[in-house]
Amino acid sequence: MTPFRYMRATDAASAVLKGGAAGARYLGGGTNLVDLMRENIETPESLVDVTGLPGGIDELPGGGLRIGAAVRNTALAEHRAVRLRYPMLARAILAGASGQIRNMATVGGNILQRTRCSYFYDEAGSRCNKRHPGEGCDAVGGFNRNHAILGASSACVAVHPSDMCVALAALDAVVHLRGNGGERRLAFTALHRLPGELPDVDTMLQPGELITAVEIPPMPFAARSTYRKVRDRSSYAFALVSVAAALDVEGGQVRDVRIALGGVAHKPWRAERAEALLRGGPLSATSFAAAAEAELASAQALSGNGFKIDLARRTLVAVLEDLSGEIA
Amino acid sequence: MTIVVNGAALDAPHDARVSLLDFLRETCGLSGTKKGCDQGACGACTVLADGERILSCLSLAVQYEGRSITTIEGLGQPGRLHPLQQAFVEHDGFQCGYCTPGQICSAVGMAAEIARGVPSHVTVDLGGEDILLSHEELRERMSGNLCRCGAYNGIVEAIAETYGAETLAEAAE
Ligand SMILES: Cc1cc2nc3c(=O)[nH]c(=O)nc-3n(C[C@H](O)[C@H](O)[C@H](O)COP(=O)(O)OP(=O)(O)OC[C@H]3O[C@@H](n4cnc5c(N)ncnc54)[C@H](O)[C@@H]3O)c2cc1C
Ligand code: FES
Ligand code: FES
Numbered sequence: 001m002t003p004f005r006y007m008r009a010t011d012a013a014s015a016v017l018k019g020g021a022a023g024a025r026y027l028g029g030g031t032n033l034v035d036l037m038r039e040n041i042e043t044p045e046s047l048v049d050v051t052g053l054p055g056g057i058d059e060l061p062g063g064g065l066r067i068g069a070a071v072r073n074t075a076l077a078e079h080r081a082v083r084l085r086y087p088m089l090a091r092a093i094l095a096g097a098s099g100q101i102r103n104m105a106t107v108g109g110n111i112l113q114r115t116r117c118s119y120f121y122d123e124a125g126s127r128c129n130k131r132h133p134g135e136g137c138d139a140v141g142g143f144n145r146n147h148a149i150l151g152a153s154s155a156c157v158a159v160h161p162s163d164m165c166v167a168l169a170a171l172d173a174v175v176h177l178r179g180n181g182g183e184r185r186l187a188f189t190a191l192h193r194l195p196g197e198l199p200d201v202d203t204m205l206q207p208g209e210l211i212t213a214v215e216i217p218p219m220p221f222a223a224r225s226t227y228r229k230v231r232d233r234s235s236y237a238f239a240l241v242s243v244a245a246a247l248d249v250e251g252g253q254v255r256d257v258r259i260a261l262g263g264v265a266h267k268p269w270r271a272e273r274a275e276a277l278l279r280g281g282p283l284s285a286t287s288f289a290a291a292a293e294a295e296l297a298s299a300q301a302l303s304g305n306g307f308k309i310d311l312a313r314r315t316l317v318a319v320l321e322d323l324s325g326e327i328a
Numbered sequence: 329m330t331i332v333v334n335g336a337a338l339d340a341p342h343d344a345r346v347s348l349l350d351f352l353r354e355t356c357g358l359s360g361t362k363k364g365c366d367q368g369a370c371g372a373c374t375v376l377a378d379g380e381r382i383l384s385c386l387s388l389a390v391q392y393e394g395r396s397i398t399t400i401e402g403l404g405q406p407g408r409l410h411p412l413q414q415a416f417v418e419h420d421g422f423q424c425g426y427c428t429p430g431q432i433c434s435a436v437g438m439a440a441e442i443a444r445g446v447p448s449h450v451t452v453d454l455g456g457e458d459i460l461l462s463h464e465e466l467r468e469r470m471s472g473n474l475c476r477c478g479a480y481n482g483i484v485e486a487i488a489e490t491y492g493a494e495t496l497a498e499a500a501e
Contacts, residue, residue, distance in 0.1 A: 006344035006390045031386045034347075035367050047344070049391060074380075078446040083454040094449045098472020099438060101368060103380045104387070235449065235471035 001037050005046040009053060012178050012212050018048045020180045020208035026050045028070070028109025031101050036114065041123050041131060051106060055213055057081070063218030066176075069108030069211040073164065074099075076107060086216060088225035088244045089167040092262075095229040096163035098236050108211040111165055111175070111191070114202065115158035115266075116238055117147065129155045129199045137199075145304040146240065149312065150265040150296075156199030157302060159263055160192060161238050166262035167227055169270045170244040173216050179209040188214070192267030199266075221248035221256060228319050229262070230311060239263035241312045247323040254278045254287075261295075264312055271295045274316065283324050285317075292316040329393040333358070334402030340393045349373045351389035352399055360400040360429045364474075371473035374430040374437070375399050381437025400429035403436065412436060415486035423477035431473045431483055438469045439491040461492050 023045030055068020
């Protein structure tokens with residue numbers, strides 16, 4: 001690890017002042033950044049600890065929630081409003097990492113955690129366009145069982161590893177940001193980006209920009225929502241494929257629906273095609289299958305991850321069947 | 329500001345790179361906390377920070393200035409073992425013992441989470457107020473602690489005896 005300065009910020013304004021300096025990075029729980037620093041993949045000159053910033057979980061007028069970026073993953077998953085009104089979010093968080101890591105990890109850090117692609121982690125021995133733009137990607141022709149099937153490029157096939165973010169993408173969350181230029185809001189689905197020719201850029205954040213909070217709008221039908229994660233062992237493993245979904249049903253018809261997929265792309269994948277096909281249509285196995293088919297129509301397999309396309313389709317259908325069974 | 333370790337206030341290291349794990353083992357001489365993977369994957373380095381279980385390997389010591397850390401040495405000592413330490417001895421909850429301090433600290437933190445009603449991945453009713461520590465819940469909640477010797481049966485028995493659904497039911501009677 002290269003030497004660095006450690007500072008604590010107690011309010012967003014001073015955090016942004018410190019975090020905007022060259023070589024500075026924000027520090028949440030450290031469960032991802034400290035690991036990457038130890039591997040010399042991240043080499044910040046100063047760390048601005050933002051876990052002391054104010055902001056808990058607050059009710060918004062109209063029924064939504066505002067979640068401070070420093071809220072720990074455990075605290076978010078155990079909050080009663082989240083458990084009752086947005087169960088997919090509680091379930092997504094609880095499906096991730098371990099009890100210890102969830103106690104440490106913050107909401108801001110979870111959102112900005114970097115890929116777990118093993119070539120990205122192998123600083124000494126592999127080529128990775130995310131680490132060193134332009135040097136090539138060893139995952140494309142290598143062990144890519146865990147890699148992307150949607151929205152990848154020839155420069156990068158890494159996936160975003162978060163479970164929590166899949167639920168936030170489905171729930172129409174909005175991210176509150178603060179930078180030297182002031183404050184702004186961004187749709188959660190517009191925060192992360194696809195790799196294209198710039199795989200070293202994970203998100204649309206400006207340099208030095210701080211996530212101050214995440215807002216979830218009211219969505220009464222999300223009380224019937226869930227998260228299903230498929231992985232190689234039953235706990236403490238990243239997703240091969242995951243699905244967050246909420247289903248609103250009236251008279252055998254789909255009145256509204258939200259779906260996002262995890263483990264399949266460089267960003268949490270909002271399944272807009274599937275949603276559009278389902279909305280207003282019948283609640284049937286045929287329509288579920290057609291929606292899953294349409295969403296995965298553009299999927300592309302690498303040498304080792306073709307199984308994920310079918311897995312994603314089937315998991316999506318299974319989740320919709322579960323949710324409609326719950327309603328029937 | 330200082331870091332309180334098992335009740336004693338200590339100055340944080342000057343070099344911010346020092347992990348909480350290395351601080352405990354090298355500076356404080358508390359070698360009970362183990363370094364398995366040093367990357368968050370095994371749980372051997374688990375300690376309690378203000379009663380919450382965390383991984384000391386992924387923590388910088390300076391992050392814990394102003395907070396209180398409890399290690400396995402702080403839970404109990406020979407002659408006055410913590411009930412869970414005693415249960416690990418009685419149920420053969422270890423072979424080589426390398427994962428044991430992390431297992432025990434993790435289970436103590438887990439018991440506090442259960443008491444607070446924190447749900448888990450296998451909790452069926454997210455709206456429920458009370459959580460019973462069934463074997464399924466126990467295994468899921470302890471999945472962040474690996475044991476290379478495979479002493480899991482003894483580990484589960486020791487934790488179940490100390491904190492399990494049956495124990496809690498008996499205590500309530
Ligand atoms: C063994 C292991 C298993 C795991 N398994 C899973 C899993 O199954 N599912 C899953 O989803 N995750 C998993 N994780 C990842 C874990 O969820 C993340 O490491 C964690 O959420 C990161 O949060 P943090 O607060 O510790 O972030 P940090 O490590 O502190 O920060 C991560 C990044 O976010 C930036 N940052 C932090 N806060 C802010 C802010 N407010 N504004 C702007 N930038 C900020 C930092 O600069 C850094 O770049 C696992 C991790 C480990 C080590
Ligand atoms: S040493 Fe910390 S988790 Fe393995
Ligand atoms: S007892 Fe040897 S690793 Fe668990």
